[in-house]
């Protein structure tokens with residue numbers, strides 16, 4: 001079975017903020033080096049610079065649909081790049097955007113060499129945002145987010161149908177919500193995704209490094 005892509009969203013949990021966030025990034029880097037699995041971490045925007053240079057890919061949780069100029073308080077692609085960031089989540093369920101803004105963000109990412117991961121809450125949304133040609137679309141049913149109930153097992157149809165809804169072979173599909181175990185990741189791959197987007201199962205685990213090891217150790 002192919003190796004999964006694991007995107008770890010730090011959200012705004014205290015367990016992934018400040019020094020604890022950096023320890024989590026080091027743990028993810030170690031597991032990535034041990035296993036060869038591509039792991040990407042997504043700390044909060046003000047902390048991104050502190051995760052630079054550790055030998056692991058860092059994505060932003062958000063980017064704004066703006067060009068350089070007068071946009072106080074917004075997140076500019078070039079500033080993310082300065083922080084060592086190589087991609088961004090877009091339209092996360094906890095940070096939704098209107099479609100024209102998603103489109104602009106995907107274009108900005110493409111123009112600046114950033115990987116785009118657009119989240120979607122339904123099969124219809126997956127179909128719609130995949131037309132924008134992001135690098136990844138992540139199906140995440142909001143009701144399962146943070147529930148501990150893995151989407152890949154609780155609702156395999158939404159994952160399978162999301163994979164079918166994406167007709168462009170260059171757009172890869174991820175799934176997320178409630179993922180915490182290797183068997184959840186395995187189920188996600190069997191349904192046709194290339195990996196998972198997750199948060200609480202690792203961030204809030206007693207031993208996040210052990211949780212990450214368990215997540216990627218399946219046959």
Ligand SMILES: O=C(CO)COP(=O)(O)O
Pocket residue numbers: 009092140144145146147148176177178179197198199200201
């Ligand atoms: O929103 C998510 C990842 O972006 C999923 O969160 P949980 O893994 O905590 O369910």
